[in-house]
Amino acid sequence: MIIFIILPILSWSVVAANLNVANLNGLKAQFQTAIKSFSDIASLHYTLAGIKELGVQLPDSYCDNINKLVDKLNVESIYHATEASKTLVNCKLPVEDYRATLTAVLQSEDSKTAELYFAVRSSVILGITVDESKIEKRLNLLAKTDDSVVSQGYALLTGAQLSQTIAKSYADTINDLVQQADEIDGSILQYEGGIGATALIFNAFYEVAEKAGVPVKIDSKQLIKFATYFSSKRHVATLRSAYYLTKIFKHLSDNKNQVPVVVSRISPSAISPQNPSVLVSVTNILGQPVGEMSVVAESAKRKEDGVVVISKQKLISKASDFSVYELPFYDTKIPRGFYTIHLTLTARNEGKLIGLTDNMVYRDNTAQAKTYKLSYPNGQTDKLELDYHQKLTIKFQIKDKQSDEFVRVQQAFLRFTNKKSNKEIIYLAEPSDGANSQYKVEVDLITNANDFRHQSDTYELVLILGDSLLQTAYEWKLNNNVQLTFHEESLADKNHQKLYLPRPEIIHQFREDEKRPHNVVSLVFSALTALPLLVLLILWLKIGFNLSGLPLGLSPLGFHISHAAVFALMFFYWKCLNMFQTMRYLALVCIPLFLFGHRVLATLAARRAKKV
Amino acid sequence: MARLSIVCIGLVLLATVWSSSLNIEGSSKRVLVLLDNLAIRESHSYYFKQLRDRGFEITFRSSDDSSLQIVKYGEYIYDNIILFAPGTKEFGGRLDAEVLTEFIDAGGNILIAGSNTIGDAIREFAGECGIEFADDKNAVIDHLNYDANDDGQHTLIVASPDNLLTSELITGQAKRAGLPFLFRGIGMSSDPENPLLLDVLTGSSSSYTANPDEKSLAEYPITVGKRTLLISVLQARNNARVGFVGSLDFFSNDFFDSAVRSNDGKKSDKSGNEELAVSLTDWIFKQRGVLRARNIRHYLKKDKSTPRFYTIKNDLVFNVQFDEFVHGKWMPFNGTDVQLEFVRIDPFVRATMKNKGGQLEAQFCVPDTYGIYKFVIDYNRVGYTHLFSATQVSVHPLRHTEYERFITSAFPYYISSFSMMAGAFLLSFIVLYHRDDTPKNKTE
DSSP states (O other), X not given: OEEEEEEEEESSSOOOOOOXXXXXXXXXHHHHHHTTOOSSHHHHHHHHHHHHHTTOOOOTTHHHHHHHHOOTTOHHHHHHHHHHHHHSSSOOOOHHHHHHHHHHHHHOSSOOHHHHHHHHHHHHHHTOOOOHHHHXXXXXXXXXXXXXXXXXXXXXXXXXXXXXXXXHHHHTTHHHHHHTSEEETTTEEEOTTHHHHHHHHHHHHHHHHHHHTSOOOOOHHHHHHHHHHHHHOOOOSSHHHHHHHHHHHHHHTOTTSOEEEEEEEOSOSBOOSSSOEEEEEEEOTTSOBOOOEEEEEEEEEETTTOOEEEEEEEOEEOSTTSOXXXXXXXXXXXXXXXXXXXXXXXXXXXXXXEEEOOOOOOOOOTTOOOOOOOOTTOOBOSOEEEOTTOEEEEEEOOBOTTTOOBOOOSEEEEXXXXXXXXXXXXXXXXXXXXXXXXXXXXXETTTTTTTTTTOOEEEEEEEEEEOTTSSSOEXXXXXXXXXXXXXXXXXXXXXXXXXXXXXXOBOOOOOOOOOOOOHXXXXXXXXXXXXXXXXXXXXXXXXXXXXXXXXXXXXHHHHHHHHHHHHHHHHHHHHTOOHHHHHHHHHHHHHHHHHHHHHHHHHHHHHHHHHO | OHHHHHHHHHHHHHHHHHHTSOOOSSOOOEEEEEESSTHHHHHTHHHHHHHHHTTOEEEEEETTOTTOOSEETTEESOSEEEEEOTTOSSOSSSOXXXXXXXXXXXXXXXXXXXXXXXXXXXXXXXXXXTEEEOOTTOEEEESSSBBTTOOSSSOSEEEOGGGBOSOHHHHTTHHHHTOOXXXXXXXXEEOTTOTTEEEEEEOOTTEEEEOTTOSSOXXXXXXXXXXXXXXXXXEOTTSOEEEEESOSGGGSHHHHHOOEEBTTSOEESSOSHHHHHHHHHHHHTTSSSOEEEEEEEEEETTTOOOOSSEETTOEEEEEEEEEEEETTEEEEOOOSOOEXXXXXXXXXXXXXXXXETTEEEEEEEOOSSOEEEEEEEEEOOTTSOOEEEEEEEEEEOOOGGGSOOSOGGGHHHHXXXXXXXXXXXXXXXXXXXXOOSHHHHHHO
């Protein structure tokens, strides 16, 4: 078996891409969180079984939880209960309690494939005998009415519970089922319905093949694509998916089957004197060694110019279990750059090993691809929600009623109308070549986000078909309520109309006045300032005073009048006069004030001198 | 002699300056009509008659006439041009896209009609205005809205008045009348970055522009849905107006008179083409939607005097008279959304002016920030000419004598001063004239 692996390497800085080893720790952690509390029997089943697959045996005390949570009238509940009890060492369930429900489902003509599987599997675990030929007939009947892949997966699982011959006939159908898987980007395979459905079906392949005693008939290329898909699921949302994923990883690393080999770079991406070589690990999907290999670096090519610097160099095994190989790479002669190293792996022993290519960048379609079928003139009434990592694909054909031929038209537009702004975004549908001329429009919400100006909103979806040769053109409302959600902030529409609109009014905000005390406070303090004068007068009256020294004559009168006039002038200065007027008047008043004042004081001084 | 020559040179210069701009106020009505062939004059006679009735002086010329000119002795001899010559690759005489652009720069107006072929000169001129016509042989196609008279290619489309611009100035009563329009011609797309373009009539959301003879669309059509422009107009910054109509037949007698029978069964005895064509021409040739401002006055509210400068916190009144050109006469403008801005770098006040019979008035209090301000009126509305007026005034801070006096809170200070003065006055009597009796007794 020879495997080609490609490792991109940056020269002094390397590498690598590589398929990831399964995230077992993540799964384990998920189960261990779940084990702390159970809400329903299904999660109990998945947790117990999942954790057992990972090599942890749980105590029998969970048997009580099973008996508590099981619903004896529901076949699905019984199935989960029996599966859960099987994981425990010693947990017997009362067979008779469930016999009636199981028999009813097995006898019923209405039961679905899934219910049938639940009933059969439960019966097998509980040791109730079932009529195999009847079940097989019933399965064949159901296969005609329900051809979904999940239903087929359940049929396989049921087949695995029956006799080897029946299982073998089912094992032969595996290949058909594999063909129904959707290929994405040419690198992964998955079923409609995402990880849950894909894991269930893929697991069924192994169960039925094991029962039939035949190897799983999947082409190794397809197996790698499935394995790539599973290993890329680092985190899964539901316990159910986690459980099936655990089982699948077990199957994929079981040496009875074809084992995908994971080659990954474990040395740092930059090659330097400190890290002179490229280390690669070669393991199975669980990260376990797969035995001795001869690993040869076929070539190392520089990315820019394709210069080959290494050819046919054997890698040296670094670990005793042959899980790590080394390629000395650092050499001053090798110019710097990004390098891609091609490795060829050759197994020494006779293991069934296949290569698993490196991890690819691809979009995670966990939200499941949903398909709706519509025919004119009916629209879809449900709300359709699309978010930024989804794509809307519309395929249609136009048939001439008379000639029954598929026709082509000139106008085949898919129109989105924003329900709020009435803005239209129109895409052209392109016809395929060939007679049936199928039209297809693909709207990817990432690459086409600019057309929508990232406006997450409700849109109307209309298909317009018109041609001069059509009698009537069609405007087909596909969905009136499409909710698009974009990743980035929406951009406003360019609208020059704003230039022509009145602008908002501006009212100037004046500075606020300084805060002033209340008038009452001011008046109270004004009264207080007048108080000293009053006190002076009262005290004078009390002590008594006289003006006996007042000399008679004109000069004291003149002096006091002009003295009062100066003070009056001060009052008028405050009240109405300006400084220059005041100075002028003051100069005038000062002359009599000085003359009269001088005479009064002279008179008083003369009087005092006379007395002495 | 030298003085005389200077005067002569001055007169010549004045004449050149004068001639380089046109009277843009709608009172001049000289129209040049350029036609592919003179048969269009007959097939579109209703339209031209309407123009003549409106007082336009029409000169018909063939577009390839070698003596074609619009400037004579440095003066434009036409105010408006109608280009009904979509098929003309190059105009005769001295007329090309550059001359047309200069004509617009001088304030002239142009109406252009297209058809499924469009000459390079018109394409180039349209490009200058931000309009791109679809390639030759393309036509606007609408498989859902076409007239019964269509020849099977669904290019004679019925345009709904719902897709018409809501502006009575530009489209007249065409929107209110609700009559559908017949259109056969080419689609345009407009430069989304050009704010001066207005989409007058667009196609329905199922229309597109493509070559009707092609089996399937080789590439994305130049216009799809409502972005298919049928009629658009441009009002330049100098208020010159340019109209683009994708269909020459739009103006034809046939379309004016024709009853419309849409494929979805809607009938109408008359198309709306005539109303829209005439209204649009009226607007483009500035018979409507032209504004002017005059008699700008501003004064203090309290004594109605206009000071040399305003002081902060003055109440002032601003007054302006707006006139609108209606049917050849200046009438008082009755819009109520004219705004006055009081701007010092940024607007400090923006007030909507009250309209009393064309007399617009705003009152406000001068902001308490002094500086050089402008009264700015920047009136830009769909359909009207852009009216911009700025009047500069200065705003001063308060003088030292203009601050507030006799403040109640300061009364304690005033009273204490005056009580001190009164005390000093009284004390002077006691100090000077009081005689103690006691020492007298002691000596006695």
